[in-house]
Amino acid sequence: MAQGCSARMTAAAGGLTTPTGSARGVDGVYHRRMRLAGLLIDLDGTLYVGGEPVAGAREAVASLKDSGLAIRYVTNTTREPRRLVCERLLSLGFEVEEREIFTPARAAAGKIGPRSCFALVDGSLLEDLEGVNLTDGRPDYVLVGDLGEGFTYERLNLAFRHLMEGADLMALQKNKFWRTEGGMSLDAGPFVAALEYASGKRASVVGKPEQDFFRLALDDLGLMANQVGMVGDDAEADVGGARKAGLLGIQVRTGKWQADASEADLVLDSIADLPGVVKSWGGEG
């Protein structure tokens, strides 16, 4: 069994326990894990913390891949295309391919499909909207991301008019503000809220923990929810969202882990422990 794995967990023969000690449906977990064919892996806090790789994470990812699991790296970042996310992971020593990275922009592209979209997103993100019919005139969707100073009255008013003419409102994220070098700054959320307020429409948000995000990531993997585990440090965005979508929720005690916040199916000290656990599941088959 994996080194560093929770004793409570490893001691339970076929019975994983939650951090609060209550046994979760042992049979349910058993059957789900027997079919584990893929993983969604969070980035910040799970693979790296503060710009440094988590100890053993690189080896763990390589081992999980070698064992035949299909992997998607899932992040809520909406400020850079997956090409740059990929470059950062490569610079940290992770062997990843760009196609394995799944972002809200990719989720939006999957959801919009061949339909048309008026995009209020940063120009650098457009490469991730490949396949989407981008238009300024009579779109099916208005997509709002991080446009910063590009959120002009003119652009917002055009978006509002599209919504009033029938377009659906979609948001890459709905954060209220963020900290920039110059101080606290408006994020995309207030602009999404303004468009919602004026049009009377509710935006669908496409990042974690939204169900669509996990569904679209599964589509990208070509797998069913009960074949896939989500590994992350965020109790709500990663584990909660994934479990609601029917995936196995695996929480790591790195990054933003808080001891009393988890309802995960499985809790590990770090992702470095996951290959050993997955191997032990295979051994029970």
Ligand SMILES: [Mg+2]
């Ligand atoms: Mg995280």
